[in-house]
């Protein structure tokens with residue numbers, strides 16, 4: 001099939017690359033010229049495991065092309081997938097301005113037979129709203145399919161190639177059938193729904209996962225004061241098939257480009273319809289508190305952070321991504337520096353993006369060893385696998401004080417025992433002082 005994808009961010013690029021991998025002819029379109037120029041040279045604008053090699057092979061096979069020209073990209077497109085950003089607006093609602101612009105842009109080139117698919121995360125009613133914009137501009141009826149995306153950054157290619165399910169929401173059976181055909185080579189379960197339910201499925205899923213994280217974090221906080229260990233608790237709870245083990249890792253809260261904004265957007269939708277979704281307010285409040293925990297623990301330990309050198313391991317909002325959007329590291333870096341601490345941070349891939357967000361309020365190290373040298377404390381902020389495999393016994397010897405605040409419960413007691421002399425504070429687990 002001939003497919004055009006608007007937006008070459010995490011979702012649009014992964015979708016475009018994977019659809020070409022399963023044999024479709026894909027044109028990826030973006031308004032960002034630099035991104036398109038890089039992509040034409042086989043350079044991915046984002047870090048995603050496996051993405052660049054698929055990019056290269058499908059470009060070589062001439063199934064994947066990039067352009068900033070809608071005329072070129074939409075020429076003959078049977079399916080137009082919109083995957084532009086829907087960031088948080090000032091009032092918590094999803095900002096639909098990119099989507100509205102994309103709708104107006106494509107109306108000039110859309111054919112009566114083409115199907116328009118919205119993959120961006122959008123509030124209930126948006127597909128219908130966008131349909132009215134396009135129809136008003138192009139002057140004939142168009143077919144819409146809501147196809148929310150569930151990929152996780154850090155495993156975007158794998159998630160796109162092997163999704164748990166594909167949601168197709170449409171009020172037009174023929175349109176939904178065509179999109180089902182597009183996805184057939186993936187051999188994934190496909191769930192058909194009406195267009196509004198499809199939109200709601202995305203928000204209901206993300207809000208549930210965010211709430212599960214806040215729930216285990218609140219249990220972790222309780223574990224600390226009653227003398228229980230949240231890891232044992234989560235293990236025991238998660239083995240119950242009705243609950244499941246995923247998203248029961250206590251830590252310093254969720255971040256990223258989706259959970260924070262999607263929870264707030266769902267809350268906004270509820271308030272528009274006078275529904276008091278108070279549980280979501282708590283999910284957000286717990287998460288805000290959780291992101292402050294490492295700093296609170298450091299203040300409790302040191303009293304005053306003025307002049308303390310803090311090594312920060314991890315900047316991205318989660319491992320295997322360079323995305324800094326809503327990363328807990330941002331709040332932590334701001335709080336520490338406002339209290340007069342000197343922060344030296346290391347991240348395997350997110351330093352360039354972190355510099356755009358944090359500028360020079362912190363120093364960026366080129367290795368863990370550089371970051372940790374002469375540090376008064378170490379904070380583990382992102383659970384990169386390479387951090388868990390470090391030789392902490394020799395690392396802590398490079399510090400002024402062997403004090404570790406682990407925001408992701410990365411280290412085990414055995415690793416700490418090997419350090420000889422260490423103080424270790426984590427989330428919902430007993431303090432270890434050796």
Ligand SMILES: NC(=O)c1ccc[n+]([C@@H]2O[C@H](COP(=O)([O-])OP(=O)(O)OC[C@H]3O[C@@H](n4cnc5c(N)ncnc54)[C@H](O)[C@@H]3O)[C@@H](O)[C@H]2O)c1
Nearest residue numbers: 007008009010011030031032084085086102120121149153
């Ligand atoms: N990132 C994720 O993990 C994820 C997962 C599931 C769903 N989503 C949703 O998917 C959507 C996209 O998210 P993302 O993280 O890929 O966004 P992103 O910000 O990484 O990328 C959006 C891209 O769209 C481009 N763009 C904006 N307006 C355009 C236009 N008129 N025409 C063509 N391109 C245009 C931008 O230049 C940018 O490259 C959002 O609604 C998001 O909530 C994201």
